Amino acid sequence: MHSLPKPYDDFCAELRRFVAPARLIQDPLRTLAYGTDASFYRLIPKLVVKAESEAEVARILRVARKHATPVTFRAAGTSVSGQSITDSVLLVLGDQWKHYEINTDGSQIRLQPGVIGGHANRCLAPFNRKIGPDPASINAAKIGGIAANNASGMCCQLAHDSYHTLVNARIVLADGTVIDTVDKSTREAFAETHRDLLTQVDELARRTRANALLAKRIREKFQIRNTSGYSINALIDFEDPIDILQHLMIGSEGTLGFISEITYRTVADPPHKASALVLFPNIKDACEAAAIVKARPVAAVELMDRAALRSVEDKTGMPDYLDGLPEDAASLLIETRATDSTSLKRQIKAIASSIADVKTLFPVHFTDDVEENIQLWNVRKGLYPSIGAMRETGTSVITEDVVFPIPKLASATLDLQRLLRKHSYDEAIMLGHALEGNLHFIFTKDFGKYQEIERYRRFMDDFAKLVVGKYDASLKGEHGTGRNMAPYVEFEWGRDAYDLMRDIKSMLDPDNILNPGVILNSDREVHLKNLKPSFPVDPVVDKCIECGMCELTCPSSALTLTPRQRIVGLREIARLEASGEEPQRRIALQRLYRYDGVDSCAGDGLCALACPVGIDTGQMMRILRARRIGERGNKASRLLADNFSVVSKIARGALRTANIAHIALGTSLMQGLTGGVRKLSRGHVPAWNPYMPTAARVSSTNAHSRTDAPRVVYFPSCASRTMGPAKGDPERDSLPAKTEALLRKAGYEVVYPEDCERLCCGMPFESKGLMASADAKADETVQRLLRVSRNGKDAIVSDTSPCALYLKQRLKDDATLFDITEFVHDFVMPRLTLRRRSEPVALHPTCSIRKMGLEDKLRKIAEACAEQVIVPEGVACCGWAGDKGFTHPELTMSALRDLRASLPSDCMSGYSTSRTCEIGLSYHSGRHYRSIVYLVDGCTQRQP
Ligand SMILES: Cc1cc2nc3c(=O)[nH]c(=O)nc-3n(C[C@H](O)[C@H](O)[C@H](O)COP(=O)(O)OP(=O)(O)OC[C@H]3O[C@@H](n4cnc5c(N)ncnc54)[C@H](O)[C@@H]3O)c2cc1C
Secondary structure, eight states: OOOOOTTHHHHHHHHTTTSOGGGEEOSHHHHHHTTBOSSSBBOOOSEEEEEOSHHHHHHHHHHHHHTTOOEEEESSOOOSSSOSOOSSEEEEEOSSOOOEEEOTTSSEEEEOTTSBHHHHHHHHGGGTEEOSOBOTTTTTOBHHHHHHHTOOBSSOOGGGSHHHHEEEEEEEOTTSOEEEOSSHHHHHHHHHHOHHHHHHHHHHHHHHHHOHHHHHHHHHHTTSOOOSSOOTTHHHHOOSHHHHHHHHHTTOTTSSOEEEEEEEEOEEOOSEEEEEEEEESSHHHHHHHHHHHTTSSOSEEEEEOHHHHHHHTTSTTOOGGGTTOOTTOEEEEEEEEESSHHHHHHHHHHHHHHTTTSOOSSOOOOBOOHHHHHHHHHHHHTHHHHHHHHSOTTOEEEEEEEEOOGGGHHHHHHHHHHHHHHTTOTTOEEEEEGGGTEEEEEEEEOTTSHHHHHHHHHHHHHHHIIIIIITOOBSBSSSOOTTTSGGGHHHHHOHHHHHHHHHHHHHHOTTOOBSTTSSOOSOTTGGGSSBOOOOOOOTTTTTOOOOOTTGGGOTTTTTSOOHHHHHHHHHHHHHHHHHOOOHHHHHHHHHHHIIIIIITOOOOOHHHHHSTTOOOHHHHHHHHHHHHHHHHHHHHHHHHHHTHHHHHHHHHHHHHHHHHHHHHHOHHHHHHHHHHHHHHTTTOSOOOOTTOEEEOOOOOSOTTOOTTSOEEEEEOOHHHHHEEEETTOSOOSOHHHHHHHHHHHTTOEEEOOTTGGGOOOSHHHHTTTOHHHHHHHHHHHHHHHHHHTTTTTSEEEESSHHHHHHHHHHHTTSSOEEEHHHHIIIIIGGGEEEOOBSSOEEEOOOHHHHHTTOHHHHHHHHHHHBSOEEOOTTOOOOSOTTTHHHHOHHHHHHHTTTTGGGSOTTOOEEEESOHHHHHHHHHHHTSEEEEHHHHHHHHEEEOO
């Protein structure tokens, strides 16, 4: 147990009475890891509490109040202004906040704060509706953070943000009481117990409305996006104090209360879309065009300056015409959406003709082709990653977020460009949601240097003078005030409005325990303090901007660390090693990192898919494993690799013995016995579960060759050659036998590589950091595959997705290797007659299937075979990772904790494409999971 400083030990002692110890985190590694959000600030919490219910949050706040202990709430931690970090107590949303309810016509959605924004939209998609806010981080950001930041995004008009689409909410106040604004009776109940508070709110609102000048200023400033300071428009927009209260919560960044539930009015999401990337000779023309098209039926208008376009022009998939544009060129990416194609055409015409008189570099061309649309939006979406990737190691990414009234956008943009040049931020790129006058400019700086901090200070002062002094505009439009803009809130709003904000804070949080220092802060330098160090570690991870987009798919996120947190840990260890500071702390971090960082990483690499700069933290962990194993480990592994057929035989023997023991002892005795042995061996004996495979029965020989049929080389993986079906599985054939039968049914001649039994793709070695053995096995297998496929003349099929991905990378263009999914989809199914099953089936796309982009094909296969296919939303990597399920079963348990509950009771079986993943999936779902091949074989017949 790591000790806590006073008064946190007393606070924590009280929490221990009702919060499980595993949800109270105080060790130096994980508190460090939670000390980061997507901003360039860092504060390390003393204690992290994972809260699981509204009642628990209420109780925690009561204890916090008693001990005068500040608490900061955390949803996904993707904020960029430093509002979701603290050096006190961080209250993180645990697993239990994912509930949602949609009303019958989809016009409203009730959400708990832990629902991911993108998930909410996927649930609303069947109604052609979505939630209004659409931050670019929507696939990671959670509702709590979206509402508390009043986040917006590319297609979010002012009328569609959280403030304007809020219907009702449940809020936990600082004293632990709950206000539910859902209906008359709950409102009356609150009014009964909180008469004083509501009277204060009412008085504040009356005073504000009575101050004509102030009311006018508030009204005018909220004509455009504004997230600097509180949503004080609530005081003039509403009369009922409860309505005022719930709207004040929006954009309050966790400083006024905890949002435990929110109901949004949803907005239309028409299915027909078209986009155009319109290029202008200069940014002034682009801004003027934006002002014109605003009056037309546009869904999004994204501005990009020349520097922004330049940062992506060389990337693959970008349109050719981006290359060689004039120095001052700028663009607008315009999207329009309609309910039907006729309306879409009409809208395109209206938009194009509205800017017919504005000079453009190329004729305006809209496309409704899905692929072309994706390509155009990739220009915009690639900007943040590309600046992240281009920046020098050790620098921080700074994103500012300013809003001007549309008519002033053109001149304000030119002023901003001049200001950036004046402060020598020449590399800054400018982009923005032009429809809302919301501009972001992004640049990178090394805050390790004193002169850079000073330069940033001077820039920010000048920036505030320009934005407020010349344009009376908003210093923050959607990212929240945080710590970054707190020193300028009074400057932007003036004394009266600032006093009003202070009154609101002291009325709702009189003890200043809710996220103190965020939004309101009397420290004029708070934006220059607690800057995040970004120490170089290894080129594999150095480009990480700690944005947190990777966290959602990580199987160890609930167990130990996420990819972002692993990198944070590595950076701090590297910094301490280099500086020689705090040696004891460094040693403690290194000791904890062995398991939390390295051993508990599944190495699946799904994080690279979610990461805007494509970082595979799993690869970094494999590098660390390799360093730890050293030459001795490699020698031992080579012995295994050289005798792989013997190893396979031994493995089959062990499975056979375990199965005999299972039959003899029964499941519960076997489980107890193996659990005991594993405990005694301190985890060295592999974990057993009732879904363990029996020994596979295989014969991968070329016995039945038919010369008149098309040839296919079938490479059964070592896992499918060794592991047969689980004991209770009604399917009795091993995967290789089933696959061969299916391929033959489709009319193929099946040939195997010679001496198949000793082959392995190499990946099991690589995942343990045994790089030399991995290379040796992969090379051997590739050579055999080339030989048997007549140097790539015949197609090669792998039955296991991780192996297919690994071998594809090794074979490159020398031969065509298909994952079983694509081969079945493209070549087997068209040759067979299908009969769909009525019972629902579960589907698990493995990490490799996702990385190969085969998710869609896998789903199509399943949908062709079964009337209902369930792909559970919250399940990404299963965490089995080849053999981690045997050695670290807690990782699989953590990764698949939501699986069982997400499957309906009439779904009796699941399908996937990796035998080892299927063991964990079966165990944690209580259903037999097996290869998709079994499903296809059971639903198909030879064509007459
Ligand atoms: C790559 C990237 C792109 C982005 N794009 C956009 C964009 O287009 N538009 C935009 O607006 N923002 C954008 N953001 C910023 C950020 O992602 C959004 O503001 C997002 O809504 C934050 O959600 P979160 O779940 O990460 O919240 P967090 O960062 O965890 O929290 C945000 C704030 O809400 C508070 N909070 C969290 N939960 C609660 C709760 N239940 N009750 C009360 N307070 C709570 C926290 O204390 C904190 O102050 C982007 C960020 C990144 C990294």
